[in-house]
Amino acid sequence: MKQPDDVRTLLKKRFAGKHREWLVAGDPSQQWPLVIPLGPPSEAEALKQVDAVRDWASVWRNWSGEGDVKWVERRWRLLGTQRLPEALHLDGPRAVCAWIGELDRWRIAERRFQDLCQRWPQLALTASRLFNVLADFEDADFQRLLLALDWLEANPRSGLYPRQLPIAGLDTKWIEPRKGLLAKLLAGIRKLDGNGEDFHSLSGLESLPAVVQVRLLDPVLRARCGGLRDFSAPVEQLAGMSLEPTTVLVVENLQSGLALPDMPGTIALIALGYNVDVLSRIPWISGCRGIYWGDIDTHGYAILHRARCHLPQLQSLLMDEATLLQFSSLWTKEADQCAAEDLPLLQPAERIVYQGLRDHRWGHCLRLEQERISWQLVLLALGIPR
Structure with a gap:
């Protein structure tokens, strides 16, 4: 015996699954009326709950909301003739929406x-x-x-x-x-x-040129650029340079990248986000040793995976389970997790952490932002004396 609240719950589910179809339907007669059986009891069921059946029928008798309640007459041996609500007929989407508070x-x-x-x-x-x-x-x-x-x-x-x-x-x-x-x-x-x-x-609109933030971490490389340490350049112009570094360090956080000390033969490409596709357009880094340092969250691993599509030699830095657990007191929440179920270019240890984050193994939607990691540990991981 469905009560109005039961019907409302059912209609919310129906609306969620069908509202797109209802919008585009060319011939309403093909889908309407929508018939919701109200589940009138058999006589045996009614005998076990006479008062409940009476109250249920009264609710629908006094119903003044959307829809047409259809009634059925039952002739029972013990309870006599009873008129019971059999089904609710709704003539269109507006009637459904009125039921569930979506009419406006x-x-x-x-x-x-x-x-x-x-x-x-x-x-x-x-x-x-x-x-x-x-x-x-x-x-x-x-x-x-x-x-x-x-x-x-x-x-x-x-x-x-x-x-x-x-x-x-x-x-x-x-x-x-x-x-x-x-x-x-x-x-x-x-x-x-x-x-x-x-x-x-x-x-047909023009896109802004992809601009890359670069930090030259080697005095020799800086000398080739007139002493510049930091600059931003469109990727096409950057590709035309010939810096010949031995190591490229891809760093997600701007301040973390700007805090990096000098490292022989190294350049840092900073705050690319999902725009790591530009790596494929800079020919002189293709043979470099590659390091990627990003946040330990689902999007950090997704960016790493994407970057490896273009620079397969990339190795992640401080994006392992041990680092995540070591700084558990500094975890924050990731607002929206990456939807990808699998990122095949992740290495086994990276994939374990990625799946753990998606499965909420250590907490709901947690993340460790790279700038929260101890700077002494960062320098140690980079092989730089403290």
Whole structure:
């Protein structure tokens, strides 16, 4: 015997699994009404709980919410004729959403979905997968989104930088966190699957040059660059230099990289993050000894794995289980863990820590940031006398 709370729980699950399909459905008659059986008891079951059955029937008799309660008449030998609620019929998504407190969001998402599909009918499938965006965007942001798509579709090869777009309210700060969304929608408009297409190739906008922060840790190398110790350069310009180091040290944290002392034949490439793909574009480091030092968290290992795709000789520094456990008092939380189940280029000891972090073996979403590690231990690991 389903109570309203039971129906609500069921409808929340149904909504979670079906709302995208409901948005894009062309013929509502194919899916509606949605029939929720209320589970009327048999006479044998009713005899064991007469009061409960009476109360249950009363709840549905007095129900004034969304939906049409269908009743069934049962002629029982001992309890006589009883009229019981048999099923709840809901005539569309709005009725479901009214039950679960999602009606306002549904109306907004439905209206915006229709706005998009009126302009670009081919967007129906793509847009249906973006329910949260459609439901939760501020009105001003959604209007900017439409203006951006209109302009980018009309000017597919503009070659402008984002800040140059002649659209009110659109600048780099607005576009940067929405690149993925814009790329999905542009791919949908052009009937592309989106695989292998990045935001800049889809939008026709110019990307900023990849700039690499470099620290020269050897006086001999500095002399070749007019005495410069620290500089940033576009990767294309950096690739054209011929520094000929023997060791390249990839360091994730900026301050950790800037604190490094001199090391013979060594350069540090600092704070690349997931942009470690640039390593493949600097030919004169391909034969160097490589060291990677990053945070002990899931993204640190994911970046290490990605860097090894381009510099397979990279060895990790202080990213082992012993270091993690030694500084347990300095652990913090990783907001969003890397989703990859396996990173095959990790070495066995690294993979153990990565899986342990994902499995929360030592705590929920913990991390050890590299700058929290004792500097004396860092120098020792680098082979530098204290």
